[in-house]
Amino acid sequence: METKLIIAGHGGQGIVLMGMVLAHAGMAEGKEVTFFPSYGPSMRGGTANCSVIISSEEIATPVISTPDILIAMNEPSFREFESRVTEKGGIFINRSLVAGSPTRDDVELFEVEATRMAGDLGNLRVANMVMLGALAGATGIVTLPTLVRSIEAVLPQRRRGLLDLNIKALKKGNETISRSFSLSPERVDHGRKKRVTGV
Amino acid sequence: MERVLMKGNEAVGEAAILSGCRYYFGYPITPQNELTAYMARRMPEVGGTFIQAESEIAAINMVYGASAAGERAMTSSSGPGISLKQEGISYLAGAELPCVYVNVMRGGPGLGNIAPAQSDYFQATRGGGHGDYRVIVLAPDSVQEMADLTMLGFYLADKYRNPAMILADALVGQMLEPMELRGPDFPELPPKSWAVGQMNGREQNLITSLFLGGDTLERHNLDLQRKYDSIQKDEVRWEGLLLDDADIAIVAYGMSARVARGAVIQGRARGLKIGLFRPITLWPFPSIMISRLVERVRCILVVEMSLGQMVEDVRLAVNGRCEVHLYARTGGGIPTCEEVLKRVERLL
Amino acid sequence: MGRVFRRPESFRDVRTEYCPGCGHGIIQRVIAEVVDEMGIRTRTIGLSPVGCAVYLDQYFNFDMVQPAHGRTPAVATGLKRVLPDHIIIGYEGDGGLTAIGIAEVIHAANRGENITMIFVNNAVYGMTGGQMAPTTLIGQKTTTTPMGRDSKRDGYPIRLCELLATVDGTAYLARTTVSSPRNVRKTKKAIRKAIEVQMEGLGFSMVEVLSPCPTNWGLTPVEAMKWIEEEMMTYFPLAELKSPNGRKP
Numbered sequence: 001m002e003t004k005l006i007i008a009g010h011g012g013q014g015i016v017l018m019g020m021v022l023a024h025a026g027m028a029e030g031k032e033v034t035f036f037p038s039y040g041p042s043m044r045g046g047t048a049n050c051s052v053i054i055s056s057e058e059i060a061t062p063v064i065s066t067p068d069i070l071i072a073m074n075e076p077s078f079r080e081f082e083s084r085v086t087e088k089g090g091i092f093i094n095r096s097l098v099a100g101s102p103t104r105d106d107v108e109l110f111e112v113e114a115t116r117m118a119g120d121l122g123n124l125r126v127a128n129m130v131m132l133g134a135l136a137g138a139t140g141i142v143t144l145p146t147l148v149r150s151i152e153a154v155l156p157q158r159r160r161g162l163l164d165l166n167i168k169a170l171k172k173g174n175e176t177i178s179r180s181f182s183l184s185p186e187r188v189d190h191g192r193k194k195r196v197t198g199v
Numbered sequence: 200m201e202r203v204l205m206k207g208n209e210a211v212g213e214a215a216i217l218s219g220c221r222y223y224f225g226y227p228i229t230p231q232n233e234l235t236a237y238m239a240r241r242m243p244e245v246g247g248t249f250i251q252a253e254s255e256i257a258a259i260n261m262v263y264g265a266s267a268a269g270e271r272a273m274t275s276s277s278g279p280g281i282s283l284k285q286e287g288i289s290y291l292a293g294a295e296l297p298c299v300y301v302n303v304m305r306g307g308p309g310l311g312n313i314a315p316a317q318s319d320y321f322q323a324t325r326g327g328g329h330g331d332y333r334v335i336v337l338a339p340d341s342v343q344e345m346a347d348l349t350m351l352g353f354y355l356a357d358k359y360r361n362p363a364m365i366l367a368d369a370l371v372g373q374m375l376e377p378m379e380l381r382g383p384d385f386p387e388l389p390p391k392s393w394a395v396g397q398m399n400g401r402e403q404n405l406i407t408s409l410f411l412g413g414d415t416l417e418r419h420n421l422d423l424q425r426k427y428d429s430i431q432k433d434e435v436r437w438e439g440l441l442l443d444d445a446d447i448a449i450v451a452y453g454m455s456a457r458v459a460r461g462a463v464i465q466g467r468a469r470g471l472k473i474g475l476f477r478p479i480t481l482w483p484f485p486s487i488m489i490s491r492l493v494e495r496v497r498c499i500l501v502v503e504m505s506l507g508q509m510v511e512d513v514r515l516a517v518n519g520r521c522e523v524h525l526y527a528r529t530g531g532g533i534p535t536c537e538e539v540l541k542r543v544e545r546l547l
Numbered sequence: 548m549g550r551v552f553r554r555p556e557s558f559r560d561v562r563t564e565y566c567p568g569c570g571h572g573i574i575q576r577v578i579a580e581v582v583d584e585m586g587i588r589t590r591t592i593g594l595s596p597v598g599c600a601v602y603l604d605q606y607f608n609f610d611m612v613q614p615a616h617g618r619t620p621a622v623a624t625g626l627k628r629v630l631p632d633h634i635i636i637g638y639e640g641d642g643g644l645t646a647i648g649i650a651e652v653i654h655a656a657n658r659g660e661n662i663t664m665i666f667v668n669n670a671v672y673g674m675t676g677g678q679m680a681p682t683t684l685i686g687q688k689t690t691t692t693p694m695g696r697d698s699k700r701d702g703y704p705i706r707l708c709e710l711l712a713t714v715d716g717t718a719y720l721a722r723t724t725v726s727s728p729r730n731v732r733k734t735k736k737a738i739r740k741a742i743e744v745q746m747e748g749l750g751f752s753m754v755e756v757l758s759p760c761p762t763n764w765g766l767t768p769v770e771a772m773k774w775i776e777e778e779m780m781t782y783f784p785l786a787e788l789k790s791p792n793g794r795k796p
Contacts, residue, residue: 020204020375023204023375024204027202027204027377032377033204033375033376033377034374034375035374035375035376036370036373036375037373039229039230039313039369039373058460060457060458060460060461060462060464060536061370061454061457061458061461061533061535061536062370062374062376062457063370063533063535065537154204
């Protein structure tokens with residue numbers, strides 16, 4: 001089973017941190033993971049996105065053309081990536097910053113008031129962790145306790161003071177989810193195959 | 200062993216430190232900046248030296264100096280910067296100085312772009328600089344291999360007194376993957392009695408690539424060639440996947456091989472008889488193994504992120520005995536498993 | 548009676564390949580004398596230039612490294628960082644230091660690398676046959692300025708010492724010449740002081756030596772010495788431009 005996610009938003013929303021915490025959690029649960037960031041000439045303010053793959057088998061390429069799940073933290077990223085989501089895939093939108101709705105009906109939509117809930121917690125910047133908590137609650141790709149351990153491992157030293165707030169945000173997002181969602185199982189299973197190595 | 204989540208560029212840096220490299224000289228260029236930043240942070244922690252040089256030219260020449268003094272030294276860059284380093288690399292090869300240098304390839308020619316590419320294959324495997332020389336070229340396809348091949352690179356560089364290159368691309372440089380940080384495990388090498396410094400009691404040591412008189416350069420180059428011959432004999436590395444009954448072999452290296460692996464597994468699930476041959480050393484190139492493939496497969500498909508560079512080496516190895524096709528992307532285009540499979544189906 | 552003149556141990560007993568009246572041999576002997584007198588031969592590493600002195604390793608009797616043209620300060624940086632207790636002496640001409648390698652020397656100086664550069668300024672590319680150098684004087688004829696150097700087309704002679712004097716990492720800068728026995732002695736003192744500055748870890752040191760090239764100047768050796776004093780020194784004045792304690796050489 002392999003899940004491909006694109007996480008997108010604007011610079012400063014903690015998109016890369018989201019991806020890294022998710023990938024770390026996947027690894028901690030014994031899965032194969034890849035994380036690939038968008039990298040470019042602009043440092044702040046532009047769009048930011050990253051690709052995360054979590055799989056029970058070896059992963060071929062870290063680049064995702066058709067994500068199973070899109071997490072759109074703002075309107076432009078939602079518009080940019082919506083059409084690429086695979087049929088019967090899932091879209092998680094940050095309803096606080098995304099006004100529009102999907103133009104297609106073959107995807108499962110999850111609306112999370114991530115930025116508003118982060119504001120309720122006292123810091124808009126933890127909207128990313130609210131969303132990650134929601135993702136875990138809805139999909140079970142990784143569990144909440146693992147995410148909590150992973151944010152502890154991944155959060156940069158200079159942000160340690162915000163650790164508790166980040167954990168609270170993960171939990172709050174997790175609690176808002178009342179239904180579950182699983183990706184269609186008939187997709188190709190990447191079996192581990194025998195390899196020979198020559199020296 | 201515990202797995203850690205590491206970025207490819209940083210895995211190279213940590214592997215260099217595990218290999219005993221304490222001298223790193225860099226210059227900023229995307230997409231390898233994380234390696235330079237990593238070394239800036241880590242080198243002081245391990246008592247090493249980090250210098251941000253004024254240019255890629257200066258950086259490779261600092262490597263030349265540190266290596267001449269007998270220490271393991273390293274630099275890294277991307278295509279445009281590697282072009283500038285070629286002068287120094289030619290001198291290192293001529294003077295038989297070991298070093299490891301890293302190219303995290305981006306799109307070219309010229310300033311090109313900063314997206315993943317494999318278009319520096321010719322530059323890497325044909326020497327790149329002036330003169331009759333070879334460098335060892337190692338092509339990692341995962342974060343784990345970024346580390347493992349860096350350690351191998353330091354070992355082979357010292358063993359043969361020759362520059363070794365890590366030819367990565369922006370994908371494997373930028374991505375994070377779980378990996379194991381295992382230290383190097385290689386046989387011990389003799390002390391570097393050729394290095395300058397600590398002269399006490401011995402005659403002059405000279406590090407030079409200058410051989411002006413009579414036939415001295417021809418003799419020197421023939422000595423180098425004997426060394427290259429033994430590297431070609433002993434250091435070829437490759438990996439095969441599902442080749443035994445394959446009708447079509449895909450030949451790909453680096454991240455293109457990861458894409459091809461996905462295509463092979465998906466194709467097998469659909470009953471297509473395809474396999475993957477992945478060169479790990481691009482020089483020495485696994486020509487003999489590829490030439491043996493011809494006895495088994497109907498044709499070969501090369502997948503690369505350049506408009507046909509490695510395919511030339513494959514064609515040389517095959518020597519006209521089977522068809523060699525190319526699926527190429529360029530300028531930052533990354534092949535997908537689906538595209539590769541589509542191409543395979545057209546060949547079957 | 549004791550012997551008063553002998554070949555320095557740091558200078559090998561071989562014939563140099565220089566033209567009659569060339570300054571290289573004088574400057575190299577002076578370096579060898581200083582290295583002997585300071586007792587540092589076995590921990591000195593020299594860097595040969597690209598140019599007429601490319602065979603420097605055959606003359607100096609200590610460890611030698613041959614860098615690419617102009618890259619000497621960068622290679623010296625790598626050597627010194629590995630061997631901080633060794634004395635690193637780079638030797639380069641005007642082409643290497645003021646043209647192709649000007650970035651390397653400015654930045655090595657700016658980092659305050661504890662290395663010593665001997666800058667042989669003969670206002671011309673010697674080995675390649677007498678082309679214009681950045682230090683070629685206005686009006687000076689070379690194979691690439693057959694009508695004489697024209698500032699409108701070729702720019703002006705570069706004064707490297709003055710340029711480096713503005714760089715904070717430099718600790719010792721002097722311009723000397725070998726046009727007379729007295730000036731040779733001053734050159735020797737300057738080189739000794741530059742090496743002392745390096746050994747004290749005070750920063751980058753360089754001695755620029757105005758040196759004759761009779762062959763490419765089309766002059767006799769005696770005329771060449773006179774040309775240094777009458778022409779070169781008016782544009783490149785002899786001076787100790789920077790010194791840690793202001794002592795004159």
